[in-house]
Amino acid sequence: xxxxxxxxxxxxxxxxxxxxxxxxxxxxxxxxxxxxxxxxxxxxxxxxxxxxxxxxxxxxxxxxxxxxxxxxxxxxxxxxxxxxxxxxxxxxxxxxxxxxxxxxxxxxxxxxxxxxxxxxxxxxxxxxxxxxxxxxxxxxxxxxxxxxxxxxxxxxxxxxxxxxxxxxxxxxxxxxxxxxxxxxxxxxxxxxxxxxxxxxxxxxxxxxxxxxxxxxxxxxxxxxxxxxxxxxxxxxxxxxxxxxxxxxxxxxxxxxxxxxxxxxxxxxxxxxxxxxxxxxxxxxxxxxxxxxxxxxxxxxxxxx
Amino acid sequence: xxxxxxxxxxxxxxxxxxxxxxxxxxxxxxxxxxxxxxxxxxxxxxxxxxxxxxxxxxxxxxxxxxxxxxxxxxxxxxxxxxxxxxxxxxxxxxxxxxxxxxxxxxxxxxxxxxxxxxxxxxxxxxxxxxxxxxxxxxxxxxxxxxxxxxxxxxxxxxxxxxxxxxxxxxxxxxxxxxxxxxxxxxxxxxxxxxxxxxxxxxxxxxxxxxxxxxxxxxxxxxxxxxxxxxxxxxxxxxxxxxxxxxxxxxxxxxxxxxxxxxxxxxxxxxxxxxxxxxxxxxxxxxxxxxxxxxxxxxxxxxxx
Numbered sequence: 277x278x279x280x281x282x283x284x285x286x287x288x289x290x291x292x293x294x295x296x297x298x299x300x301x302x303x304x305x306x307x308x309x310x311x312x313x314x315x316x317x318x319x320x321x322x323x324x325x326x327x328x329x330x331x332x333x334x335x336x337x338x339x340x341x342x343x344x345x346x347x348x349x350x351x352x353x354x355x356x357x358x359x360x361x362x363x364x365x366x367x368x369x370x371x372x373x374x375x376x377x378x379x380x381x382x383x384x385x386x387x388x389x390x391x392x393x394x395x396x397x398x399x400x401x402x403x404x405x406x407x408x409x410x411x412x413x414x415x416x417x418x419x420x421x422x423x424x425x426x427x428x429x430x431x432x433x434x435x436x437x438x439x440x441x442x443x444x445x446x447x448x449x450x451x452x453x454x455x456x457x458x459x460x461x462x463x464x465x466x467x468x469x470x471x472x473x474x475x476x477x478x479x480x481x482x483x484x485x486x487x488x489x490x491x492x493x494x495x496x497x498x499x500x501x502x503x504x505x506x507x508x509x510x511x512x513x514x515x516x517x518x519x520x521x522x523x524x525x526x527x528x529x530x531x532x533x534x535x536x537x538x539x540x541x542x543x544x545x546x547x548x549x550x551x552x553x554x555x556x557x558x559x560x561x562x563x564x565x566x567x568x569x570x571x572x573x574x575x576x577x578x579x580x
Numbered sequence: 581x582x583x584x585x586x587x588x589x590x591x592x593x594x595x596x597x598x599x600x601x602x603x604x605x606x607x608x609x610x611x612x613x614x615x616x617x618x619x620x621x622x623x624x625x626x627x628x629x630x631x632x633x634x635x636x637x638x639x640x641x642x643x644x645x646x647x648x649x650x651x652x653x654x655x656x657x658x659x660x661x662x663x664x665x666x667x668x669x670x671x672x673x674x675x676x677x678x679x680x681x682x683x684x685x686x687x688x689x690x691x692x693x694x695x696x697x698x699x700x701x702x703x704x705x706x707x708x709x710x711x712x713x714x715x716x717x718x719x720x721x722x723x724x725x726x727x728x729x730x731x732x733x734x735x736x737x738x739x740x741x742x743x744x745x746x747x748x749x750x751x752x753x754x755x756x757x758x759x760x761x762x763x764x765x766x767x768x769x770x771x772x773x774x775x776x777x778x779x780x781x782x783x784x785x786x787x788x789x790x791x792x793x794x795x796x797x798x799x800x801x802x803x804x805x806x807x808x809x810x811x812x813x814x815x816x817x818x819x820x821x822x823x824x825x826x827x828x829x830x831x832x833x834x835x836x837x838x839x840x841x842x843x844x845x846x847x848x849x850x851x852x853x854x855x856x857x858x859x860x861x862x863x864x865x866x867x868x869x870x871x872x873x874x875x876x877x878x879x880x881x882x883x884x
Contacts, residue, residue: 289656289660290657290660290661291622291623291626292626293623293626293627293629296623297653315619315620315622315623315649315650315652315653316619316620316623318595318619319595319597319600319619319620322595322596322597323597325597339685339686340686341652341653341656341686342653342656344686345619345649345652345653345656346619348619348645348649348652349601349619349645349646349649352593352645352646352649353594356593356594357594370685373685374685377681377684378682380681381643381674381677381678382643382644382645382648
């Protein structure tokens with residue numbers, strides 16, 4: 277089952293010639309979830325050969341322009357491409373006002389429906405769920421209401437031992453039950469306990485997306501043991517005061533959160549364009565949390 | 581005196597991995613005029629190393645998203661860059677409503693002033709003028725009110741012959757008058773006619789920008805003898821019916837306008853993404869108007 281994230285933009289509010297504005301594309305089992313949609317996201321999707329028409333879910337962390345302004349063009353492009361399937365947008369309730377007042381002037385005839393799913397930013401909330409996957413919010417600490425998102429696989433089915441299938445010849449219904457943890461009763465009434473029939477399921481993977489935020493340990497229990505954490509590192513450590521006043525984080529702070537949450541891997545991004553040398557971001561972060569990578573536009577990271 | 585245009589985006593409404601949405605940057609004597617502002621324009625300005633902070637005038641041809649959606653991010657970026665100088669926006673009056681309703685949600689604290697200059701789309705209108713340069717509208721034929729823009733140098737001063745300066749030793753005021761066409765009166769009252777004192781001035785150059793539009797010969801007198809014409813060629817000639825119903829032009833139609841208007845050079849652009857082979861655009865257009873070039877993102881054309 278595929279599970280990956282592609283970085284579409286890695287700059288903070290001012291894009292550079294190398295880094296576009298924020299957007300990530302999460303692919304779980306060929307379902308595509310767009311996370312934030314800065315200006316130029318539709319061009320980045322094309323540039324990195326992603327399947328624009330297959331995005332059915334868009335999550336918006338907060339309503340600052342550098343996370344939203346690509347939505348206008350993308351919604352319009354969907355329409356021009358002949359989209360018919362419903363689009364789900366998960367965001368602060370104000371997103372509907374913004375889009376409704378936009379539609380007064382532009383693209384008032386979308387040929388598909390938008391379903392809005394609103395959330396607050398104070399408590400974690402399950403906002404998406406299918407048979408294999410779920411998405412919850414992670415309240416963050418920013419100038420305006422802002423959340424991160426935890427993308428998480430549901431517990432997977434146990435694997436039946438091949439030799440048990442040959443020995444007991446369970447029917448299809450039995451196999452489903454066994455995979456879900458049930459014992460098996462043979463024709464002569466003997467109970468075979470599940471742990472003799474099965475092996476442990478593959479582990480369920482998770483990806484936590486946390487931007488924009490000040491350093492806040494309140495997120496640690498929510499992202500505990502995540503396989504991959506994206507945490508913003510807008511500033512280098514020398515600018516920790518600036519990070520605090522602008523409600524952003526430094527390299528060191530991103531690393532500390534990764535460490536406290538015991539995540540397996542950290543990606544840092546949302547880099548301020550004020551620094552000439554990007555390498556310092558990685559150097560500072562990995563001095564505290566070694567398994568760190570820097571976000572680059574087009575980078576794809578596989579989670580399973 | 582420099583006069584050039586840089587193509588920032590050459591696609592029609594759907595961008596491709598090679599062609600961004602519409603925007604041109606006109607540079608006259610180091611004054612910068614942005615013409616249309618499709619999504620991603622601020623990134624293209626950076627990519628092609630243009631001076632974002634020196635753009636003081638933005639002209640919007642019409643209020644379709646592919647010509648406007650880059651404005652939201654650009655206005656916000658100006659603010660983040662600490663802009664203080666006034667910005668002039670020339671557009672249909674509705675632009676103010678659009679931006680005002682946008683500012684309710686985003687960037688309500690721009691640290692510079694926007695001066696709006698409105699125009700209709702029925703009659704040609706002079707909308708900008710400085711001592712050396714002027715910009716007028718060119719009414720086009722599109723689904724909604726739409727204009728092109730004629731960027732034109734004002735008549736230049738005549739050149740004084742060097743030998744006349746040595747012979748008659750005119751003062752600074754006299755020189756200014758002579759350059760503007762006046763005769764010179766010597767100390768002993770002799771009148772020296774201007775055509776003996778001066779050479780003809782360098783010719784005044786012009787650039788006509790015409791997109792989006794159906795084929796319309798009504799623009800021919802307005803763009804007559806232009807040094808450079810940008811005319812949209814959204815479709816190949818085989819799709820002339822589609823061009824008509826969508827209020828766009830074909831290659832052949834762009835070439836015919838260039839021919840009728842006797843322009844010196846034609847750039848075609850605003851290409852539909854439906855065609856696999858771009859070369860056909862140039863082939864068809866130059867079969868009728870030979871001095872044609874294709875717009876490419878980043879292409880700079882010098883006009884003088």
